[in-house]
Amino acid sequence: ETGVTQSPTHLIKTRGQQVTLRCSSQSGHNTVSWYQQALGQGPQFIFQYYREEENGRGNFPPRFSGLQFPNYSSELNVNALELDDSALYLCASSYDTHTGELFFGEGSRLTVL
Amino acid sequence: GENVEQHPSTLSVQEGDSAVIKCTYSDSASNYFPWYKQELGKGPQLIIDIRSNVGEKKDQRIAVTLNKTAKHFSLHITETQPEDSAVYFCAATLGSAGNMLTFGGGTRLMVKP
Numbered sequence: 001e002t003g004v005t006q007s008p009t010h011l012i013k014t015r016g017q018q019v020t021l022r023c024s025s026q027s028g029h030n031t032v033s034w035y036q037q038a039l040g041q042g043p044q045f046i047f048q049y050y051r052e053e054e055n056g057r058g059n060f061p062p063r064f065s066g067l068q069f070p071n072y073s074s075e076l077n078v079n080a081l082e083l084d085d086s087a088l089y090l091c092a093s094s095y096d097t098h099t100g101e102l103f104f105g106e107g108s109r110l111t112v113l
Numbered sequence: 114g115e116n117v118e119q120h121p122s123t124l125s126v127q128e129g130d131s132a133v134i135k136c137t138y139s140d141s142a143s144n145y146f147p148w149y150k151q152e153l154g155k156g157p158q159l160i161i162d163i164r165s166n167v168g169e170k171k172d173q174r175i176a177v178t179l180n181k182t183a184k185h186f187s188l189h190i191t192e193t194q195p196e197d198s199a200v201y202f203c204a205a206t207l208g209s210a211g212n213m214l215t216f217g218g219g220t221r222l223m224v225k226p
Contacts, residue, residue: 002156033213042119042202042216043157056213059114090156097211100145100164104156 002026004093006105014113018079021108023091025072031055031097032074034066037088037107049074050097078110086112115140115207119217126193127225134220136203137185143205145212146179146186151200151219160201161188193224 003026013019025032031050035043045058049068063079072093078085088109092102116139126132138146144165149157163170163177163186170177174193179186190197200221204214 042218045213048213094212100162100212101159102212106156
């Protein structure tokens with residue numbers, strides 16, 4: 001158990017729709033990172049939030065956006081869904097932006113039809 | 114940006130044998146190299162990590178070696194057990210940027226009893 005929970009675990013959307021994925025970090029962890037993991041591939045960095053501000057971003061378009069709240073919860077929002085957005089979305093928390101270990105949740109599996 | 118290559122993609126060993134997984138990275142500024150284990154239906158979990166000022170690190174049956182000049186690092190598992198069966202990912206920091214990670218493509222390790 002990492003203490004990081006994600007919801008929903010599975011969801012199905014259609015192309016063009018919008019989705020919100022939620023994450024609850026470990027208490028005391030000020031940093032949350034989101035990763036996209038396509039089937040059979042390694043996780044790909046989307047962005048990182050530190051104390052409610054975006055701290056870094058990977059190679060993802062602006063239709064991927066996030067929010068982090070003071071109560072250690074966070075959201076990943078994806079607009080105008082495309083078929084290629086089908087993947088496992090992983091949330092990872094850490095104490096800060098430099099401490100090595102990331103604590104991952106079990107992910108939200110998104111299917112876009 | 115950083116690119117991490119991982120080999121092999123699948124590895125099958127007999128229980129008790131050793132397993133070695135190798136990774137190369139492209140950004141010489143990367144300074145932190147973790148290894149994660151992902152079991153079916155779960156998020157990745159850190160098993161060992163190494164920083165750029167160290168050449169080798171060991172934790173019981175697991176060891177990691179780093180060659181900064183050649184930009185490659187390896188995971189060694191000795192005396193493998195069936196419960197070691199999982200997908201293993203290497204990762205490197207995006208430049209020297211804290212804990213924002215680029216992951217390799219993964220190695221599916223199967224330990225046959």
